[in-house]
Amino acid sequence: MKRLYSFFIGILLIILILWGITSRLDKKNTQGTTDKLVIYNWGDYIDPDLLKEFTAETGIQVDYQTFDSNEAMYTKIKQGGTTYDLAVPSEYMISKMMEEDMLNKLDHNKIVGLENIDPHFLNLSFDKGNQYSIPYFWGTLGIVYNETMIEHAPSEWEDLWSSEYKDSIMLVDGAREGLGIGLQALGYSLNSKDKNHLEEAADYIYQLTPNIKAIVSDEIKGYMIQDAAAIAVSYSGEAAEMLDGNENLHYVVPSKGSNLWFDNMVIPKTAKNIDGAYAFINFMLRPESALRNAEYVGYSTPNSKAKAILPDEIKNDEAFYPSEKTVDSLEVYENLGAETLGLYNDLYLQFKMYRK
Known part of the structure; x- marks a missing residue:
């Protein structure tokens, strides 16, 4: 009986030791x-x-x-x-x-x-x-264009509204980007919280609809490399891949203002x-x-x-x-708060639904 008691005590000690090791490992993790x-x-x-x-x-x-x-x-x-x-x-x-x-x-x-x-x-x-x-x-938001598919190269956001670019533009999918283009083309900050500015920008990008071929994300690279569109609004890193894949493509950052991220x-x-x-x-x-x-x-x-x-x-x-002069004209996205960001998202969603 004494041996059996000692056996169970030994087992208990082993369990306690293993439990202690496990606890220390968990704590360490x-x-x-x-x-x-x-x-x-x-x-x-x-x-x-x-x-x-x-x-x-x-x-x-x-x-x-x-x-x-x-x-x-x-x-x-x-x-x-x-x-x-x-x-x-x-x-x-x-x-x-x-x-x-x-x-x-x-x-x-x-x-x-x-x-x-x-x-x-x-x-x-x-x-x-x-x-x-x-x-x-870090990088910028800008315009990629195919020199063989257009007569005049865009250099500023407002150029995108030209009738020459009908059904030619791939637009990156994003509320801050979409409304930001409209805001800056109108001379406003892309961090504007003014409801009137935002609604004006939304109305302005509605007018861009005839020129938009598609609103996409990662697919932009493939489309531009394969000559499926003449113009894209995209980020600098994505643009670099596009330019590597198609020698006819060029990237420009609007000098009047864009996003520095x-x-x-x-x-x-x-x-x-x-x-x-x-x-x-x-x-x-x-x-x-x-x-x-x-x-x-x-x-x-x-x-x-x-x-x-x-x-x-x-x-x-x-x-x-970019040069320091160009960088000085760029804006960094600010945290606008839930209410204002909600307004951006709502206006942008309405724009996307409208163009359908």
């Missing part, structure tokens, strides 16, 4: 040291080989998931169904997520390579002191692998990583050391690395 890193980023927005090299170097497996809009990304993280360790939202959405306490404040002591970032892309209005975000890519890396509050997120940020801050990523994706790198070693034909191309 919640503090950010798992062997998997879940990244939430835009589609086709990183060189896949960089992810493989990161894993080979750190032993951290990467689960790379994608979104197609800031709003979709925000909703998914807000719902909390999937835990993301690192995300790459745009400036106005970073501001919104900061306000709603959705992001971890960064420990700059854990960040290596921030000095590689051009000071022009640090300490911006949406995140003073880069307390919550680290620059990833920034996508930055952030660590959501729900992150489990915080150490892994810092490791990835540091990996991407290396000039050689940023260089390869910029060459693969086509967007403009904020990493000054990476830009310095880009081919001259890329870093000296003002369509993708």
